[in-house]
Amino acid sequence: KETYLPRMAQGKLIGAFGLTEPNHGSDPAGMETRAKYDSSSKEYILNGSKTWITNSPIADVLIVWAKCEDGKVRGFIVDRAQSVKGLSTPKIEGKFSLRASTTGMILMDDLHVPEANLLPNVEGFRGPFGCLNNARYGIAWGAMGAAEACLQIARQYTLDRKQFKRPLAANQLIQKKFADAQTDIALGLQACLQVGRLKDRKLHTPEMISLIKRNNSGKALDIARNMRDVLGGNGISDEYHVIRHSMNLEAVNTYEGTHDIHALILGRAITGIPAFAN
Numbered sequence: 001k002e003t004y005l006p007r008m009a010q011g012k013l014i015g016a017f018g019l020t021e022p023n024h025g026s027d028p029a030g031m032e033t034r035a036k037y038d039s040s041s042k043e044y045i046l047n048g049s050k051t052w053i054t055n056s057p058i059a060d061v062l063i064v065w066a067k068c069e070d071g072k073v074r075g076f077i078v079d080r081a082q083s084v085k086g087l088s089t090p091k092i093e094g095k096f097s098l099r100a101s102t103t104g105m106i107l108m109d110d111l112h113v114p115e116a117n118l119l120p121n122v123e124g125f126r127g128p129f130g131c132l133n134n135a136r137y138g139i140a141w142g143a144m145g146a147a148e149a150c151l152q153i154a155r156q157y158t159l160d161r162k163q164f165k166r167p168l169a170a171n172q173l174i175q176k177k178f179a180d181a182q183t184d185i186a187l188g189l190q191a192c193l194q195v196g197r198l199k200d201r202k203l204h205t206p207e208m209i210s211l212i213k214r215n216n217s218g219k220a221l222d223i224a225r226n227m228r229d230v231l232g233g234n235g236i237s238d239e240y241h242v243i244r245h246s247m248n249l250e251a252v253n254t255y256e257g258t259h260d261i262h263a264l265i266l267g268r269a270i271t272g273i274p275a276f277a278n
Helices: 005-009 126-160 172-200 206-230 232-236 242-252 259-271
Strands: 015-018 034-038 043-054 061-067 073-079 103-114
Touching (some): 015 043, 043 061, 061 103, 073 103, 073 126, 126 172, 126 206, 126 242, 172 206, 206 232, 206 242, 206 259
Parallel strands (some): 015 061
Antiparallel strands (some): 034 043, 043 103, 061 073
16 A cells, blocks of 8 residues: 555556456456466466456556465456566557547466565455445446536527527427436435445445446436437537437446346345356
């Protein structure tokens, strides 16, 4: 923490979090990245690949999760200043969503990591899932922010634009879309606030976070699509930004647990039966 966090907080170091793999997205337990300990050099040797990793092409410090020889998942601090040989972080090109975010892979071929860079006091998926739950909580708030922006843009547009000698906002169908959007936003924000209060008291559960991440991401995407429709042809122009939010929310609805995976998490909590696999 003393080595990295102050400089990361100042923006002097960029970090990345490597869990997802090419063959294991929603099924992290099947990860293929391996870490083998070399007692002579007191280093771990990492082999494997991660993909869809935010910041990986530009990151100075990467947290990589790998299975050790005992089968337990452990986290490793990969410092690009220490570990260069055997590390590659190519950028993923051609994205239509989250285009301002640098996304890439982490490719490791006999990558040597000092023993001291093994994350202490955590093994198994408790570590990465703890990080994911915090991220999912923030996503639930952020999705509502994007939805609010789309609603505000569409509201102003329909007040300014006239068709058939009256503002578009006078149309009953337009007003219903606004009412539905405002309702979903209000309920989504109240849910975030309540879970946040429970989180502060350490009374929240992972299922609560799955519920708000799934609900708010899905509702925000629906709102963005409806507000784009309200703007008509102008809805696909970057002048109004609604299409940008709509395209970004497609990714938000998928990352940090897809819409369907969170449904299965909730289904397991409701029925006591996991539907992920046999």
